[in-house]
Amino acid sequence: MADTKAKLIDGAVRVLAAEGLQGASARAIASAAGVNQALVFYHFGSVDRLLAEACRWATESRVALYRERFAAASSVADLLAVGRELQAAERAAGNVTVLAQLLAGARTDPRLAPAVADGLGLWIAEIESVLTRLSGSMPFADLFDVPGLARAVAAAFIGLELYEGVDPDGAAAALDALERLAVLTEVLDGLGPVARRALRSKIRRTGTR
Amino acid sequence: MADTKAKLIDGAVRVLAAEGLQGASARAIASAAGVNQALVFYHFGSVDRLLAEACRWATESRVALYRERFAAASSVADLLAVGRELQAAERAAGNVTVLAQLLAGARTDPRLAPAVADGLGLWIAEIESVLTRLSGSMPFADLFDVPGLARAVAAAFIGLELYEGVDPDGAAAALDALERLAVLTEVLDGLGPVARRALRSKIRRTGTR
DNA sequence: GTCTATACATGGATAGAC
DNA sequence: GTCTATCCATGTATAGAC
Numbered sequence: 001m002a003d004t005k006a007k008l009i010d011g012a013v014r015v016l017a018a019e020g021l022q023g024a025s026a027r028a029i030a031s032a033a034g035v036n037q038a039l040v041f042y043h044f045g046s047v048d049r050l051l052a053e054a055c056r057w058a059t060e061s062r063v064a065l066y067r068e069r070f071a072a073a074s075s076v077a078d079l080l081a082v083g084r085e086l087q088a089a090e091r092a093a094g095n096v097t098v099l100a101q102l103l104a105g106a107r108t109d110p111r112l113a114p115a116v117a118d119g120l121g122l123w124i125a126e127i128e129s130v131l132t133r134l135s136g137s138m139p140f141a142d143l144f145d146v147p148g149l150a151r152a153v154a155a156a157f158i159g160l161e162l163y164e165g166v167d168p169d170g171a172a173a174a175l176d177a178l179e180r181l182a183v184l185t186e187v188l189d190g191l192g193p194v195a196r197r198a199l200r201s202k203i204r205r206t207g208t209r
Numbered sequence: 210m211a212d213t214k215a216k217l218i219d220g221a222v223r224v225l226a227a228e229g230l231q232g233a234s235a236r237a238i239a240s241a242a243g244v245n246q247a248l249v250f251y252h253f254g255s256v257d258r259l260l261a262e263a264c265r266w267a268t269e270s271r272v273a274l275y276r277e278r279f280a281a282a283s284s285v286a287d288l289l290a291v292g293r294e295l296q297a298a299e300r301a302a303g304n305v306t307v308l309a310q311l312l313a314g315a316r317t318d319p320r321l322a323p324a325v326a327d328g329l330g331l332w333i334a335e336i337e338s339v340l341t342r343l344s345g346s347m348p349f350a351d352l353f354d355v356p357g358l359a360r361a362v363a364a365a366f367i368g369l370e371l372y373e374g375v376d377p378d379g380a381a382a383a384l385d386a387l388e389r390l391a392v393l394t395e396v397l398d399g400l401g402p403v404a405r406r407a408l409r410s411k412i413r414r415t416g417t418r
Numbered sequence: 419g420t421c422t423a424t425a426c427a428t429g430g431a432t433a434g435a436c
Numbered sequence: 437g438t439c440t441a442t443c444c445a446t447g448t449a450t451a452g453a454c
């Protein structure tokens with residue numbers, strides 16, 4: 001990739017993380033990239049399109065970075081631990097913040113929407129493959145609609161990231177609570193055959209609605 | 210409340226819902242409210258402060274509207290049903306969207322942050338009281354850190370609202386998946402004494418980490 | 419490809435008449 | 437309290453020299 005284009009994309013990511021969508025002007029981005037403002041339009045045509053590119057790039061590089069960690073997760077607790085690690089790392093690097101900011105902007109900017117949807121899709125695909133693996137070895141797999149859950153997890157994570165911006169302590173408490181709740185899956189996982197049979201019949205009686 | 214102030218707050222809410230934070234300029238808001246642009250500054254001093262007021266108002270009126278429905282929920286499935294109903298209603302009225310937009314903006318606008326935190330706090334308090342009630346009648350209440358879970362639920366809901374903007378079908382699938390998962394709590398709730406004892410000892414063995 | 423300069427629009431905010 | 441008019445900063449985007 002051309003040097004200047006890369007610098008601009010990197011600058012866009014950094015500005016989005018630091019100043020949000022509001023501060024992501026062509027001038028601010030070019031300044032962060034250390035290049036001339038006019039080059040934004042020469043290389044990308046508009047600020048929108050630069051932001052869309054930045055979204056794709058930031059997401060791809062970040063997902064790739066965490067792919068092996070996701071692959072190593074062997075329980076829901078592991079998955080939450082990766083999530084926590086990811087969140088801590090992103091507090092500094094802020095690439096999830098980029099996605100959150102663009103997600104909020106995409107609602108009113110149709111040019112941004114497809115790029116953001118793609119970016120989120122990468123995370124969702126990753127989570128989906130972990131959940132598929134995990135639910136395969138679980139006793140009550142029919143309770144888990146993996147594609148839907150993956151979307152719920154991704155959306156929740158974005159929401160938590162935004163929430164952290166206004167209440168860091170609250171966000172930490174939320175993650176703690178989820179981790180504690182995750183013990184439940186381990187419990188179900190390690191259940192003896194008798195209790196398991198009782199649960200299963202109860203599920204059948206309750207139905208899936 | 211003075212007529213013009215009310216009109217401006219209402220205009221701000223409508224513009225935020227329709228055009229997002231990006232489109233929420235003094236001129237756009239005043240136009241939506243049918244009043245003169247200069248009145249934004251006369252009554253509120255700045256656009257920021259008007260948005261903060263709008264956040265408080267939109268949240269308070271909306272939370273009040275749903276208070277009785279929350280109070281009527283007697284299971285996790287009920288709570289999710291209220292959430293689904295709320296989401297459908299907000300697709301039209303868009304007051305949760307307002308909160309989501311302002312949450313994204315609050316990251317870089319310190320004047321907005323406290324108002325948004327307060328607004329979210331109202332929802333969290335409501336969810337917290339439902340969860341307290343529900344977990345009281347549940348067999349494994351010690352797995353539920355109610356304040357943390359309430360924050361997680363609120364943040365997740367905001368995330369879903371934003372996600373819906375770029376992928377409505379995906380958001381619907383996510384809600385479906387959560388509803389299906391909620392069957393698990395009903396199952397636990399209606400467990401016989403033998404299975405319950407087995408689960409409880411398993412929890413003790415697994416620990417709360 | 420990159421720079422300077424600039425046209426042009428939008429938005430925050432204020433002054434001053436009514 | 438409300439209006440018109442206006443100032444000034446910022447932002448998008450382009451033209452044209454290098």
